[in-house]
Amino acid sequence: MEHIDVAVIGGGQSGLAAAHSLRALGLTPVVLEASEQAAGSWPGYYDSLTLFSPAAHSSLPGMPFGGDPARYPHRDEVVAYLLRHADRLDADIRTRTRVREVRAADEGFTLSLADGERVSARAVVAASGTFGRPHRPGLPGLDSFAGKVLHAADHRSPEPYAGQRVVVVGAGNSAVQIAAELAEKARVTLASRHPVRFARQCTFGRDLHWWLTRTGLDVLPVGHFLNAPPRQPVIDDGRYRASIAANAPDQRPLFTGVDGAKVTWADGSTEEVDTVLLATGYRPDLSYLAPLGALDAHGHPRHHEGMSLTHRGLAYVGLEWQRSLSSNSLRGVGRDAARTARRIAAHLAREHEAGPGAGGPLRG
Template sequence: MERVDVAVIGSAQSGLAAAHALRRHGLAPVVLESSDRPAGSWPRYYESLRLFSPARYSSLPGMPFDGDLDRYPHRDEVIAYLLRYADRLDADIRTRTRVLEVSYGDGAFGLSLEDGSQLEARAVVAATGTFGRPHRPDLPGLEGYAGVVLHAADYRSPEPFTGQRVMVVGAGNSAVQIAVEVAGRAHVTLAARHAVRFARQRTLGRDLHWWLARTSLDTLPIGRFLRTPPTQLIIDDGRYRPAVAPGRPDRRPLFTGISETKVIWTDGTTEEVDTILLATGYRPDLGYLAPLGALDASGHPRHREGISLTHPGPVYVGLEWQRSLSSNSLRGVGRDAVRTARHVAAHLAHFGEAGLGSGRAD
């Protein structure tokens, strides 16, 4: 069995930032990525996606975005950036390597891989994010709906919905962005339990993230108090509020039921809907840790600011609200990676690293 210093599961921004931080402690991380390239889920996001934060605030440690730092990079720019970052990173990155489960015994972690092989590691960094586990809430009547049900994770572009009657469920940034985009080709309703609330992307000529950095709000360790925020602010670059206000898309409270392909609104009226698109968020994609007992009943990890509360050795990078407002974003994972890498290095120093090292095998 191959033995390694640290196994980093996932190679998008969280895994790459973790590997960078671990290398600075002299460790030899092995990064395990299930897809064909070290860009995580970014290639599967919808085509029009742009970052909310300017390039100057969206870089990983050690390598800034090139070009205009005040622009908002689009999806393909982020993919290219992550691939360049991985190329420059002195770490063993293994693509097409899916981790099925992680177990623990005799002071080490055993990783069972999809190809039938196994690794042994003294520490594990779980950095798989959330995209692989779309949240599909239990909505009234949805199980009996005879039309098409999609999640935002399935959405790529508005063309397939041309001429349809589409309902987007949600009140977050993705819900509003997708609804406005599809409304150019279809009749769209945005339905949600909560009101849509907007925040200006720029105030007094400065981007929102300039203000967050200047006030230190972006870095305050308040994540555990924000795990379930009541509503999400929509970052408006000037396109979304003007589109939603006149009803493109329409806004309505969440439906009360469904009858075949008709939704039942709160006033008792019904309406035919071709597609229901759930922009209802994601949950941590950490099923491989279930054998450890590291997750609660809902699949969330038991941790404090990224440090496991159940075992010595596992840490997390890239969880929403892990430590700060930006913990699951390009602009925030680097800070959390530094803290968790420090914990891993201390753990290995305490328990000893004899016999470990990337590429060693029995």
């Protein structure tokens, strides 16, 4: 069985940022990426996806995004950037290498791979993102819907929906972006439990992310929020508000029931719908950690600021609100990765002094 320093599970933006930070501290990470290239989930997103942060605020540590710093890169530009970053990164990146499960061992962890091989690692960084686990909420009657039910993860372009009656469920950036695009080809309603909240993309000639950085809100620790992290608004340059104002798409409260292909709206009216598209987000894709007991009943990691609360030597990078608003974004994941790498390095140093067994489950 091969023995390695640190296994980084996931080769997208979070895994690359983690590997860069670990290399900077003299460690030897091995990045295990399930897909065919070190670009994570980005190649699977819908064709028109465009970043809401400009290139100047969309770089990983070690390499600027390049090009016009004020532009908003589209999906394919991000894929190309991540591949360039991976090529320049002095790390062992193994694509088509899916981790099936992770178990505790005397000297760290044992990783079982999809091809039947096993790898021993002194530490593990889970950086596998969320795209592999789309969130499909239990909506009233949707299980019996006679039309198509898709998730944003299944969506690529508006052409297949031409002429259809479509309901997009959600109130976030992707929901609004997809609904507005589909409305050019189909009759679309944006339905959600909460009204869409908008934030101006530019204020006084400066992009929102410039203001977030300048004020420190981008890195404000999640603990500063008294209850739960706030719902993030839809970042808009005016186009999306104009689209909704023109009823393309129209906006309504979430439907209250489904009967065959008909949905019932909150006002009691009914109509036939061809497709319901769920733009309802994602959840951490961490099922491979289930054998460790590192996840709660909902599959969420038990952690504090990215460090496991169940196992020494287990850490996370790229979780939503891991430490701050920007934790799972290109602009912010590098900060969390550097912090996590320092803690992993300190753990491995202590483990070396303490001897075998120091990386096992936490007790007490």
